[in-house]
Amino acid sequence: MKAIAAHRHHRFAPAALLLLALLVTGAVYAAVVPGPASAAVATTTDIDAGRKLFTANCATCHGPSAEGRDGAPSLVGVGAASVDFQVSTGRMPMVLNGPQAPATEPVFDAEQIAQLAAYVASLGAGPAVPSAEQVDPALGDAANGMALFRTNCAMCHGAVGAGGSLSEGKYAPSLGNSTPTQIYTAMLTGPQSMPVFNDANISPDEKRDIIAFLDAQKAGSPGGSDLGSVGPIAEGLWVWVIGIGVLIGAAVWIGAKSS
Template identity: 50%
Template structure:
């Protein structure tokens, strides 16, 4: 009788075993469900991203741009016509946050972008479909592998009077300004030269060839990545800012030290 009880004691399962099995089952089931949900969500996002068409771009344009530019891109009193601006101009204006415009001002400032990349391309495709204009360049133009030295020379001749020789930007008349180029992408550099946004002139192939534009872009990309050997650049604004810095902090520090030594000696 004692042996039988002993056998039953050895064969009895722990009261925590069932709970452990249930917990493991729930973890496995939850993990599988989470993985499947993530995969489905990724698939749906891809489908949504790739499903945007010219018709979707038309709807986005009518909902967000037509108030100023007209339902048929003809323009209104609040905004210019978009005939002939092309997809390149639309991508530049919308992808930099300049459009939609928040308020009338001397110049449209950059601000956070309101659309996804797919939506921006859809709007651009719609404008290009209705009123064709400048289009996206070949990848080679934006690769940054052009002649950097020649590009820097072309930039100084054609662009430095507004953007500063270091691409740091500068003030223009009537509250306008040339933006800094230290964070501008290669595509937007090209778009600015081709479409002439804001106060910038249009540089056609008669002014700057495609190869010229590639060299300028290459020099600016090189400058964005270059390290200043002289230390802090002070915005690369030249000797005026450097002299002001030395006068305020350098001379100011010397005066403060002189006053401290005199006060201590007295």
């Protein structure tokens, strides 16, 4: 008993107990808390097919090893999410140089886009394409998404994502036709003039809330005409130009009739 008591009162005993407690806490946390959902892991076949597609369609601008060239950035480390956004929206391959690459019909199908993304992702660590659960609007909170969107996005994209003009010929596109995955990957990678909203800025759940809010806007305006969905400026202009104009016209007509 004296030997046991001596070990219990050893000067390193508190440190050993603290270390044991941390190890147990970490193990329990890892077992109980689910890990983040992610897209399917790419296979070697996908990477090889993506390399062939890249060589045939992208290497002219981005270089044979995606190292980048004048006017075309390096793709090493941009991740699969960036490729998925740029190619699925038809912005890449870029047809003409300009202030901004416009969205067009995609050149590649979904399988080819996944293969290109797998190849670029193999060149260096970067953001992955989100899973279906991460972008499901039904799992998001549209009310919280509205607050987040109007704080972080509305100054460029408008109150409900209708888009707006920027400087030097650039613009924030309308989000009405964007898929949930495209919205998520745009926030994650910050294409063109858009800032990056990584998971430290806007968490994955908050990104899904924003997607839920934008999805709710597709139902249309419950109050009738949305007046372009650009917010209170258009509504105020309508009131002053049309509403007040009608009242002034009515007052002039009444005055003319009475005289």
